[in-house]
Amino acid sequence: MFRPITRRTLLAMTAASCVAFSGAGAFAAEAAMTPAQADVKLTEIVNGWGNADKALAGLAAIRIKNGEIAYEYHSGSIDGLSRDGVVAGDENALYRVASISKMVFAIGVMDLVESGQLDLDADVSEYLGFPLRNPNFPDTAITARMLLSHTSSIRDGSVYSIPIPHTLEAFFTEGGAYYEKGAHFATAEDTHGLKPGEYFKYTNLNFGVLATIAERITGERFDHFMRDRVLMPLNIDASYNPRTLSDEAFSNLVPLYRPVDGAWVAQVDDYQGERPDDVLRVENPDGDDTQGAAEIPLSDYVIGTNGTIFSPQGGLRISARDLARIGQFFINGGELDGVRLLKPETVDAMIAPVWTFDGNNGHTYWGLMQEYGLSVQNLLGKATDEGSDITWEGYTGGLSGHAGEAYGLLSGLYFDVETGDGYVYILQGTPNLDDNYGSYSSFFNWEEGVLTTLNGL
Numbered sequence: 001m002f003r004p005i006t007r008r009t010l011l012a013m014t015a016a017s018c019v020a021f022s023g024a025g026a027f028a029a030e031a032a033m034t035p036a037q038a039d040v041k042l043t044e045i046v047n048g049w050g051n052a053d054k055a056l057a058g059l060a061a062i063r064i065k066n067g068e069i070a071y072e073y074h075s076g077s078i079d080g081l082s083r084d085g086v087v088a089g090d091e092n093a094l095y096r097v098a099s100i101s102k103m104v105f106a107i108g109v110m111d112l113v114e115s116g117q118l119d120l121d122a123d124v125s126e127y128l129g130f131p132l133r134n135p136n137f138p139d140t141a142i143t144a145r146m147l148l149s150h151t152s153s154i155r156d157g158s159v160y161s162i163p164i165p166h167t168l169e170a171f172f173t174e175g176g177a178y179y180e181k182g183a184h185f186a187t188a189e190d191t192h193g194l195k196p197g198e199y200f201k202y203t204n205l206n207f208g209v210l211a212t213i214a215e216r217i218t219g220e221r222f223d224h225f226m227r228d229r230v231l232m233p234l235n236i237d238a239s240y241n242p243r244t245l246s247d248e249a250f251s252n253l254v255p256l257y258r259p260v261d262g263a264w265v266a267q268v269d270d271y272q273g274e275r276p277d278d279v280l281r282v283e284n285p286d287g288d289d290t291q292g293a294a295e296i297p298l299s300d301y302v303i304g305t306n307g308t309i310f311s312p313q314g315g316l317r318i319s320a321r322d323l324a325r326i327g328q329f330f331i332n333g334g335e336l337d338g339v340r341l342l343k344p345e346t347v348d349a350m351i352a353p354v355w356t357f358d359g360n361n362g363h364t365y366w367g368l369m370q371e372y373g374l375s376v377q378n379l380l381g382k383a384t385d386e387g388s389d390i391t392w393e394g395y396t397g398g399l400s401g402h403a404g405e406a407y408g409l410l411s412g413l414y415f416d417v418e419t420g421d422g423y424v425y426i427l428q429g430t431p432n433l434d435d436n437y438g439s440y441s442s443f444f445n446w447e448e449g450v451l452t453t454l455n456g457l
Contacts, residue, residue, distance in 0.1 A: 033456035057429025060320035064422030098404025101316035106375030147206040148374040149354035153196040157183035160205035200362030204313040211307025238318035258408035267407035285406040327415040327422040368442040387442030
């Protein structure tokens, strides 16, 4: 997930002080809305509010009320499928949903915790088979709790996914091929002197470390681990590896697009109906993606050496409906369709804040991340000097979940475990993000419009 450094600094505001805006990208709170009215508003968003420069390649949106799916919208601005055309997603479409993948992966991590195979507060060096300490904080062990909550002091550097035969150690060992002069470790200056466990900085590499740990604990390849521990038990046809999708799911996998010189250009998953060989592409969409063409033959992969190749931070391919089911899983306290995967207290622990912004103890991701649990983001409805996490006008908190952004896609899964409300959106084909900031928040204008519309139902 990435929000550009060039993002404008928003004036601090509270939910109560938000005023109505007009025009594209500006949304007043809706009192009540019918499904037909919501269809019209969401179609307007897909069409860029009549501005072709803001039009999307597709949008899926779902509203959960009282724990049940109450409304769905699925659309694309271009229909059909051809070698040079765009696939318009319908209710069966699967998308690479970016950083929501972290929260789904965390379900698998917490399953390891419940089974006694992983201690959240143990030194992860014990699981990795090599010492992992930030040399700038040598006396503080890095733990799985820190990795899940982005407080580990590990940093992405220019890359956080690397090809085999390189192993995870290459990031963290001086002289390693991807050590980058220590760029994968925060300094005391970076963290205002706060040690690991105290300072928040959103970091994709944390999840490559966790994926490697999961493999070493279970002896399973990461994509198989997630299939066997989380997705199949919940009857969710999804995967972190397109090659291992079922035939039906693969046939519904939608490429992600960006508009380039007036044409939709596929960025990822453009398989044109032909299942790929058993390979994975090295992905660094938030960093130096020059390695993007590198393909990893999985027959050569040694389990437990480099979980970054599976993009555990962003590589989940899943439908909007199944994302909604993940939301229902959290709302139901770790149970879905009679299958209990996690205890209610474990789900509570995932949502409970590990870190809350106090003005000095972290980077808020331009105001969007002010409280974070175990791979679960809590939206407080507050503003910082950089922006706010206000989802719609009048919002004052209660939602938990995660957002995603990569390859022209913006996604979100948010839920309120107290009310049973939930919100899912997957929009893709986004034009220049710098021209589409939100009017009152650190979400982009399409996200503000979708969330406001869904809330009005």
